[in-house]
Amino acid sequence: MALYVQKYGGSSVADAACMRRVAQRIYDTRQAGNQVVVVVSAMGDTTDDLIVLAKQVNPEPNEREMDSLMATGEMASSAILTMALHALGARAISMTGHQAGIKVDGTHLKAKIQEINPKRIRHHLDQGFIVVVAGFQGMNPAEDVATLGRGGSDTTAVALAAALKADRCQILKDVDGVFTANPRVVPAARKLDEIAYEEMLELASCGAEVLQSRAVEFAKNYGVVLEVLSSFEVKPGTLVREEDEAMEQMIIRGIAADKNQAKATLLGVPDTPGVAARVFKNLAAANINVDMIVQNVSAAGITDLSFTVPADDVAKTKRVIEPLVKEIKAAGLDFDGAIAKVSIVGVGMKSHSGVAYKMFEVLAENRINIEMISTSEIKISVVIRAPEADRAVRALHDAFDMGAAARQPPARKKPAPQKKK
Amino acid sequence: MALYVQKYGGSSVADAACMRRVAQRIYDTRQAGNQVVVVVSAMGDTTDDLIVLAKQVNPEPNEREMDSLMATGEMASSAILTMALHALGARAISMTGHQAGIKVDGTHLKAKIQEINPKRIRHHLDQGFIVVVAGFQGMNPAEDVATLGRGGSDTTAVALAAALKADRCQILKDVDGVFTANPRVVPAARKLDEIAYEEMLELASCGAEVLQSRAVEFAKNYGVVLEVLSSFEVKPGTLVREEDEAMEQMIIRGIAADKNQAKATLLGVPDTPGVAARVFKNLAAANINVDMIVQNVSAAGITDLSFTVPADDVAKTKRVIEPLVKEIKAAGLDFDGAIAKVSIVGVGMKSHSGVAYKMFEVLAENRINIEMISTSEIKISVVIRAPEADRAVRALHDAFDMGAAARQPPARKKPAPQKKK
Numbered sequence: 001m002a003l004y005v006q007k008y009g010g011s012s013v014a015d016a017a018c019m020r021r022v023a024q025r026i027y028d029t030r031q032a033g034n035q036v037v038v039v040v041s042a043m044g045d046t047t048d049d050l051i052v053l054a055k056q057v058n059p060e061p062n063e064r065e066m067d068s069l070m071a072t073g074e075m076a077s078s079a080i081l082t083m084a085l086h087a088l089g090a091r092a093i094s095m096t097g098h099q100a101g102i103k104v105d106g107t108h109l110k111a112k113i114q115e116i117n118p119k120r121i122r123h124h125l126d127q128g129f130i131v132v133v134a135g136f137q138g139m140n141p142a143e144d145v146a147t148l149g150r151g152g153s154d155t156t157a158v159a160l161a162a163a164l165k166a167d168r169c170q171i172l173k174d175v176d177g178v179f180t181a182n183p184r185v186v187p188a189a190r191k192l193d194e195i196a197y198e199e200m201l202e203l204a205s206c207g208a209e210v211l212q213s214r215a216v217e218f219a220k221n222y223g224v225v226l227e228v229l230s231s232f233e234v235k236p237g238t239l240v241r242e243e244d245e246a247m248e249q250m251i252i253r254g255i256a257a258d259k260n261q262a263k264a265t266l267l268g269v270p271d272t273p274g275v276a277a278r279v280f281k282n283l284a285a286a287n288i289n290v291d292m293i294v295q296n297v298s299a300a301g302i303t304d305l306s307f308t309v310p311a312d313d314v315a316k317t318k319r320v321i322e323p324l325v326k327e328i329k330a331a332g333l334d335f336d337g338a339i340a341k342v343s344i345v346g347v348g349m350k351s352h353s354g355v356a357y358k359m360f361e362v363l364a365e366n367r368i369n370i371e372m373i374s375t376s377e378i379k380i381s382v383v384i385r386a387p388e389a390d391r392a393v394r395a396l397h398d399a400f401d402m403g404a405a406a407r408q409p410p411a412r413k414k415p416a417p418q419k420k421k
Numbered sequence: 422m423a424l425y426v427q428k429y430g431g432s433s434v435a436d437a438a439c440m441r442r443v444a445q446r447i448y449d450t451r452q453a454g455n456q457v458v459v460v461v462s463a464m465g466d467t468t469d470d471l472i473v474l475a476k477q478v479n480p481e482p483n484e485r486e487m488d489s490l491m492a493t494g495e496m497a498s499s500a501i502l503t504m505a506l507h508a509l510g511a512r513a514i515s516m517t518g519h520q521a522g523i524k525v526d527g528t529h530l531k532a533k534i535q536e537i538n539p540k541r542i543r544h545h546l547d548q549g550f551i552v553v554v555a556g557f558q559g560m561n562p563a564e565d566v567a568t569l570g571r572g573g574s575d576t577t578a579v580a581l582a583a584a585l586k587a588d589r590c591q592i593l594k595d596v597d598g599v600f601t602a603n604p605r606v607v608p609a610a611r612k613l614d615e616i617a618y619e620e621m622l623e624l625a626s627c628g629a630e631v632l633q634s635r636a637v638e639f640a641k642n643y644g645v646v647l648e649v650l651s652s653f654e655v656k657p658g659t660l661v662r663e664e665d666e667a668m669e670q671m672i673i674r675g676i677a678a679d680k681n682q683a684k685a686t687l688l689g690v691p692d693t694p695g696v697a698a699r700v701f702k703n704l705a706a707a708n709i710n711v712d713m714i715v716q717n718v719s720a721a722g723i724t725d726l727s728f729t730v731p732a733d734d735v736a737k738t739k740r741v742i743e744p745l746v747k748e749i750k751a752a753g754l755d756f757d758g759a760i761a762k763v764s765i766v767g768v769g770m771k772s773h774s775g776v777a778y779k780m781f782e783v784l785a786e787n788r789i790n791i792e793m794i795s796t797s798e799i800k801i802s803v804v805i806r807a808p809e810a811d812r813a814v815r816a817l818h819d820a821f822d823m824g825a826a827a828r829q830p831p832a833r834k835k836p837a838p839q840k841k842k
Contacts, residue, residue: 016477023478050497056437057444057505065507068515069500072493076471079490084478086486094489099564143520 002167003125004029007039007135007157011174012231013077014044016084022231023084025172026130030090035125037164039135039157040081042073063108064144067137071097071145074134074153082132092130095120097137097145102156104138104146111146113138113155113218116163125164133160154215162222169224171211172231177238178203178210180402181255185390188403192253193236196243199253199345200226202379206343207258216240243347251348251355252400257389258341261291262314263371264321266305268331271298275328276305279321286320288313291341292374292383306372308383311337339371340389343381344396356380362399368392423588424546425450428460428556428578432595433652434498435465437505443652444505446593447551451511456546458585460556460578461502463494484529485565488558492518492566495555495574503553513551516541518558518566523577525559525567532567534559534576534639537584546585554581575636583643590645592632593652598659599624599631601823602676606811609824613674614657617664620674620766621647623800627764628679637661664768672769672776673821678810679762682712683735684792685742686727689752692719696749697726700742707741709734712762713795713804723752727793729804732758760792761810764802765817777801783820789813 006029008022030036041047050069054061061069078094085092097104101117121131135153140146148155154171161169178200181189195203197220204213210228219226219240229237269275276295283290293307309317314335325333349355359380363370368391372383384392397403427450429443451457462468471490475482482490499515506513518525522538542552556574561567569576575592582590599621602610616624618641625634631649640647640661650658690696697716704711714728730738735756746754770776780801784791789812793804805813818824 016474019478053437053501054504057440057501058508061504062507065500065503065515068517069497069504072497072500075496076490076493079486079493080474080478082486083475083482083490086483087479094486096489 001033001035003035003037003164005037005039005157005161005164005166005169007153007169007171008041008081008231009153009171009173010041010044010046012172013040013081016080019043019080019084020087022172023081023088023090025231025234026081027085027088027090028234030130036130037121037125037160037166038081038130038132039153039160040074040077040132041135041153042070043077043080046073046077067108067111067145067147070147071134071137074136078132078134085130085132090130091128092132093124094132094134096134097156098139100131100133100160102133102138102159104140104148106140106142106146108146110149111138111140113148113159116159118160118163121160121164149214151212151215154212155218158215158218158222158224158226161224162218166224168227169219170227170229170237171215172229173210174231175210175228176230176233176235177228178208178240178254180253181393181397182208182257185257186255186394186397188397190403192238192248194239194241194247195253196247196347197240198243198378199347200240202343202345202376203254203256206256206341206345206379206381207260208254208256211240249348250346250402251352252344252346252396252402253348254345255393255396255402256343256345257393258343259386259389260311261308261339261341261383262311263306263308263336263339263383264314264317265334265336266321266325266328266330266332267334268302269305270329271301271303278328279305279324280307282320282324283309283317286316288317288320292372292381294372308339308341308372338386339383340386341381341383342389342392342396343379344400345379347378349378349380358399359396362395363392366391366395368395422454422456424456424458424585426458426460426578426582426585426587426590428574428590428592429462429502429652430574430594431462431465431467433593434461434502437501440464440501440505441508443593444502444509444511446652446655448506448509448511449655451551457551458542458546458581458587459502459551459553460574460581461495461498461553462556462574463491464498464501467494467498488529488532488566488568491568492555492558495557499553499555506551506553511551512549513553514545515553515555517555518577519560521552521554521581523554523559523580525561525569527561527563527567529567531570532559532561534569534580537580539581539584542581542585570635572633572636575633576639579636579639579643579645579647582645583639587645589648590640591648591650591658592636593650594631595652596631596649597651597654597656598649599629599661599675601674602814602818603629603678606678607676607815607818609818611824613659615660615662615668616674617668617768618661619664619799620768621661623764623766623797624675624677627677627762627766627800627802628681629675629677632661670769671767671823672773673765673767673817673823674769675766676814676817676823677764677766678814679764680807680810681732682729682760682762682804683732684727684729684757684760684804685735685738686725686755686757687742687746687749687751687753688725688755689723690726691750692722692724699749700726700745701728703741703745704730704738707737709738709741713793713802715793729760729762729793759807760804761807762802762804763810763813763817764800765821766800768799770799770801779820780817783816784813787812787816789816
C-alpha cells in the first residue's frame, strides 16, 4: 500500500462544486488502495479577503493576529473537504496544523517548520482514514498559530511527506505540470515530464510561480519525490526529483520571467571601502531580499551602485536607504520599476559551454538591451526593460529548441527540430 | 481596579466599521481604569454562511467537522477586533477558546464547559492587556474543538466571569436591556432596571431571545452579576442578579411569546399504563425537547395525548413517533404548527394569589381560547392560536400594569397608573 500526500491549492477548492470534485479525486486515490494525506489551502480568495478586512480595521495589523486570522481559512477548508469526503462514503478526518503535529518557530507570517510529530495522523491512517490537514500553519513555542508565508501549503505537504516517509507528494494545481516557459507567453511551451530539484529551485526563485522554492528545497533535502499535476484532469504531471542519467537531456530546462522586481540605484557614491557593506547590511537588517547587484566602473572616485529588490519592498527600501544617502555622501537615490528579470535554467549548462554567449546573442539579435547580468552554475539571469520580457522569453525558447519537437528523446537521431515563430 | 467581562454578539461586530466602534467602547472601559476581558461572536452572518456551505457539500455534515468549521468564525473575529484595538493604541491579544483555557466535554455542537484554566488570560491581564476571547468554543478531551451551541458566546462570557471572579459580566447587544415584553409587539413595554435570575431563566426558556438560558443558569449558579446593555449607546442596561428586597416590586416582571413551537397529538390512544412513558422515552432518546403535555379525559378507554415540541423538530418527531402509532394501537398522529406559547413570569407570583385567574380572565375577555396550560412557581404559560399571540401579549401587559407608569417605586403612593392602549 503506497502513501500519497496530495496538496490542493485555493483555486482547486474555490467553492462547493470544486470541493466535491476534489473529494472524488482523493476518494479514487484511496479506493485504488493507497493511504492518503491531503493538505488543503484556503478556499479561493479567502486569504486575500481576510487581509483586506484586517487592513480596514488596522493599516498595519499585528503579525501574531494576522496569523491567527489567516490560519482560519485553511481550518475551514479542511473541515469542508472532509465533509465532502464523508458524502462519498469515505472515512476522513480534518486536522489543524497543530493537531497534525506541525511545530514551527516563532517568526509570524513566515514561520519555518521545525518538527513534525505525525502520531495522530499515523493513528488515523492506520484506521483507514483519509487525513485532511489545514495547510500553511503550525503551532509555535508560545502555543500560538503561525503561518508559513504565501504558498506555505506546498511546504506543509512536502514536510508531511518527509515526516511520514510518503511514496510521493503530489501538488495538484490548475496547470498540467511544470512547463518549459509560461504557456500564456510562449504558445510552443511544453510540459516537462521531469525536472531536477536544482532546476526547479532556480526557476521558482526566478519568478516561475508553479512551486514555492521553500517547498522544493525541503523536498530536495529530504529526498521527497514531488509531482506537479492537474487537479482537473487525471493524467501524469511533472516529476521533480534528483537528477540522474535517465532524465531527459536538455541544456535549458526552463525559462522564467519575473516582472515583480525594481532596480534601485545609488548615484554618485564615493568609491571608498565599506560603503556597499553598509548599504547591504542595512537592507538585510530590514529583511529586504536583494537579488542582483551591479557596481559601475569608478570614474574619478565616484561610482553608481545598482541592485534589484522585490517591487513590494520599494517603499521599505526607500525608508532604509534615504537616511544613508547623506551619510555616505551619495548624490541621490533612484528607483526603476519598469524592469524584468529573464532567466534560463538547466543542469545541462554545467557540461555545455557557450550558453551565456548564445543567450546574449539572441537578445542582441532581437535588439533587447541587457542592463544587469547574474549567473549560477545552472542559471543565467538578465535584467531588461519590462515591456520586452515576453518577446525575450519567446525568442530564447525558440533559439534553444525547447518547443514541442524536443519531446523526442535525444538518443534517436531525428531531423533538426522545426523552428517556431 | 474592577474586572469586566464584555460580550459582543455577531450583529455588533458585523463589519469593519462595527469592529472599530466596539473597539472604542472596550478601550474606553479600559481607560476608565478597569481590566477587560472581551468575548466575541462570529461577524454578522458568518456562522449561517458556513452552515450553508457545509450543507452544499454534505446534507448531513459530521458534527466534529461542523464544530471545526464553525469555530473559525469566532477565531477570525477575535483577531480582527484585537487589531482594531491596536489601532487605538491599546495593548490587546486574541485567544481561541483553547488558548483561553476553556475545556469542554465531548458533545459536539452542544458541548458543556467543564473547566476553565484562566492562567494565560490572567498573565496577560496582569501585564495590562485587553484579552479578546473567541466565544462559543472550547477544547474537548480528544483535543478537538467543540462548540457550545447557538448563543454559546453568552455562556463563554459568564463562565469566564465566574472563573476570573469578575466584578461584572456585560452582555452588549443591539437592544437596551431586558424589556417587560417585546417592544416591537408592545409599544408600552419598558426596559427593566433589574430582574432576578429565576425570572430571566423562565423568560429565556419561554421564547425571550435576549439571553441564553444556559448562560443565565451558569450566572445564577456562580453568582455572576450579569448586565444586558446596548452596544450602540453608553447607558445603563438591565442587571440580572439574585432577588432581594431592594429589587423593584412587580408581580409580573415579563411576558414572552414563543411561536417556534408545534403541537403534536396522538389520536385515539388506548388509555393503558405505560403508553405515555413509551412515547416520551423515545422522544427523549432522540434528544427532542418536549415542553408541555396534555392528556384528555379518557372516554371509553380511549384518549388523545398532546404535547409541544420545537417547530424545528417536527420532522424528527414524526420519524420517532410514527412507528409507535401502530405499536400502541393509536388512531393517528397530528401536527399543528399554528400555535404560540404565551408566558407571564415574576417572582411576585409566589406571594400574590389570583394571578392565573386574572390571566385567564383577560384572555377570555379578549375571546382568546386557551388550548394548553402549564405553570411553575413563578410562571404561567398558555398555548393559544399563533395569530392571537401579539394581541394576547398586549392585553396582558396592559392588564398587569407593566407599562412605563409602573416605573415608580411602589413604596411612594401614587395615583393609579394610567392605562395604555
